[in-house]
Amino acid sequence: MLCAGLPSWDEGAGLDFSRAARPGLIRGVILETWASLEREPGRASILLRSSLRRHSRSLGSKGRKLASRILYGMIRHGAVLEFLLGSDEKSVEPGLRRMLALLVLARCISPGSAAAQLPGQDFSPLWRAPDELARRAARIQPVHAMAVGGSLPSWVARQWLGVLGGEAPRFLAALVSRPRVAIRVNRNFGDRDCLARRLSSEGLGTRPSNLSPDCLLVDGHPDLHLLSSFREGFFEIQDEGSQMVAQLWERGPGSRVLDFCAGAGGKSLAMAASGARVWALDVRPAALRTLTRRAHRARLSIRTDILSPGGLVPVPPDWADTVLVDAPCSGSGVLRRHPEYRFALGREAVHSMQRRQREILRRALEVLRPGGHLVYATCSLLRQENQGQVEWLLAEYPDLSRCGALGNPGDDGLLWPHRTGTDGFFAVILRRRG
Ligand SMILES: C[S@@+](CC[C@H](N)C(=O)[O-])C[C@H]1O[C@@H](n2cnc3c(N)ncnc32)[C@H](O)[C@@H]1O
Numbered sequence: 001m002l003c004a005g006l007p008s009w010d011e012g013a014g015l016d017f018s019r020a021a022r023p024g025l026i027r028g029v030i031l032e033t034w035a036s037l038e039r040e041p042g043r044a045s046i047l048l049r050s051s052l053r054r055h056s057r058s059l060g061s062k063g064r065k066l067a068s069r070i071l072y073g074m075i076r077h078g079a080v081l082e083f084l085l086g087s088d089e090k091s092v093e094p095g096l097r098r099m100l101a102l103l104v105l106a107r108c109i110s111p112g113s114a115a116a117q118l119p120g121q122d123f124s125p126l127w128r129a130p131d132e133l134a135r136r137a138a139r140i141q142p143v144h145a146m147a148v149g150g151s152l153p154s155w156v157a158r159q160w161l162g163v164l165g166g167e168a169p170r171f172l173a174a175l176v177s178r179p180r181v182a183i184r185v186n187r188n189f190g191d192r193d194c195l196a197r198r199l200s201s202e203g204l205g206t207r208p209s210n211l212s213p214d215c216l217l218v219d220g221h222p223d224l225h226l227l228s229s230f231r232e233g234f235f236e237i238q239d240e241g242s243q244m245v246a247q248l249w250e251r252g253p254g255s256r257v258l259d260f261c262a263g264a265g266g267k268s269l270a271m272a273a274s275g276a277r278v279w280a281l282d283v284r285p286a287a288l289r290t291l292t293r294r295a296h297r298a299r300l301s302i303r304t305d306i307l308s309p310g311g312l313v314p315v316p317p318d319w320a321d322t323v324l325v326d327a328p329c330s331g332s333g334v335l336r337r338h339p340e341y342r343f344a345l346g347r348e349a350v351h352s353m354q355r356r357q358r359e360i361l362r363r364a365l366e367v368l369r370p371g372g373h374l375v376y377a378t379c380s381l382l383r384q385e386n387q388g389q390v391e392w393l394l395a396e397y398p399d400l401s402r403c404g405a406l407g408n409p410g411d412d413g414l415l416w417p418h419r420t421g422t423d424g425f426f427a428v429i430l431r432r433r434g
Pocket residue numbers: 242260261262263264265266267268281282283284287307309326327328329360379
């Protein structure tokens with residue numbers, strides 16, 4: 001289990017930046033960003049993005065990529081690195097210690113060269129990581145091994161180990177793997193085969209997904225934004241799991257879907273492209289502007305309105321045949337894409353998210369017509385944000401009943417990354433009595 005969270009050679013190769021164009025600058029950006037993350041872990045996502053963007057020009061695209069891979073690696077493998085290094089709470093340079101440890105673990109620099117930069121620290125256990133972890137694994141409890149292997153808080157490790165049992169190592173390996181690139185064909189412009197041919201003419205290999213009818217899986221990790229087919233609106237970049245959630249709306253002539261937490265519109269666009277009349281709401285005006293831009297590129301029409309947190313919902317009562325609440329959540333299902341979401345996995349943070357999700361659900365239900373469907377979705381794999389919320393809904397709203405769920409019937413509405421290769425998602429459909 002401990003070894004399941006180790007980086008693959010693929011990931012480790014090429015992290016050494018000593019021969020990059022501006023090694024001093026890369027190192028400075030990594031250490032400065034790390035210091036700000038330690039001061040404000042709750043803002044990890046924003047800090048990472050803004051720091052990399054601020055230095056984007058001086059770093060150049062290669063330097064930026066390298067700095068971000070190292071920073072994300074320092075977070076993703078944080079507990080493994082600390083476990084092998086041994087605790088040193090008094091370390092005056094915790095960022096440097098963590099960065100050097102990652103580079104040794106990835107076999108980019110030797111323990112000796114790391115120790116030359118941070119005298120007094122023994123980096124050699126990291127060099128022997130697989131053997132060292134296997135030797136130590138026998139001495140620790142499975143929950144501890146899960147927490148270290150996945151760099152997870154122990155309460156999260158306990159919950160997932162309880163659900164997954166013997167599958168846990170495969171899950172951990174998926175959690176630290178690089179996600180495959182998935183795209184969704186815009187049916188306004190043709191079908192999936194037609195898009196595959198167009199992409200092939202642009203030099204890109206793809207294969208159809210078995211999970212989602214509009215999805216193609218792309219070979220490698222190319223920058224899709226540069227393709228003319230992307231700029232012309234032939235496809236959107238969207239994880240297979242997200243595409244599957246966007247298929248759960250109730251179909252019928254003129255079906256009206258209210259996307260209550262639409263964000264930048266990943267699911268709104270997918271639903272509109274498959275025939276729904278979509279009204280998109282969100283509390284973030286900038287996200288809705290992005291949605292509108294994307295809808296324009298895809299030649300789709302989607303009405304948007306900004307929700308003010310305490311104000312009225314700007315939609316007539318009973319308007320919606322389906323209300324999709326793709327709720328803000330801990331993001332625990334997308335840790336492979338956003339390792340920094342680990343910082344938001346404290347018990348109290350998840351409780352507060354749970355309260356926010358309930359407030360949103362209360363407001364969203366105001367505009368669901370009798371007989372209509374509520375789709376409740378998250379990109380979390382935590383019970384508190386998923387099955388726990390459905391139980392609360394069923395107890396609080398006796399006119400709701402469960403009528404469908406995402407994924408395989410035995411999986412209780414969950415998509416687990418190691419089973420499906422998708423991001424982790426949860427979605428359940430509840431019908432309001434007519
Ligand atoms: C998981 S994201 C939505 C992703 C989007 N549905 C997609 O497929 O791209 C959750 C969204 O909920 C929004 N949100 C946060 N608080 C909200 C609230 N009180 N009411 C409605 N939306 C809210 C956030 O701004 C964020 O865009």
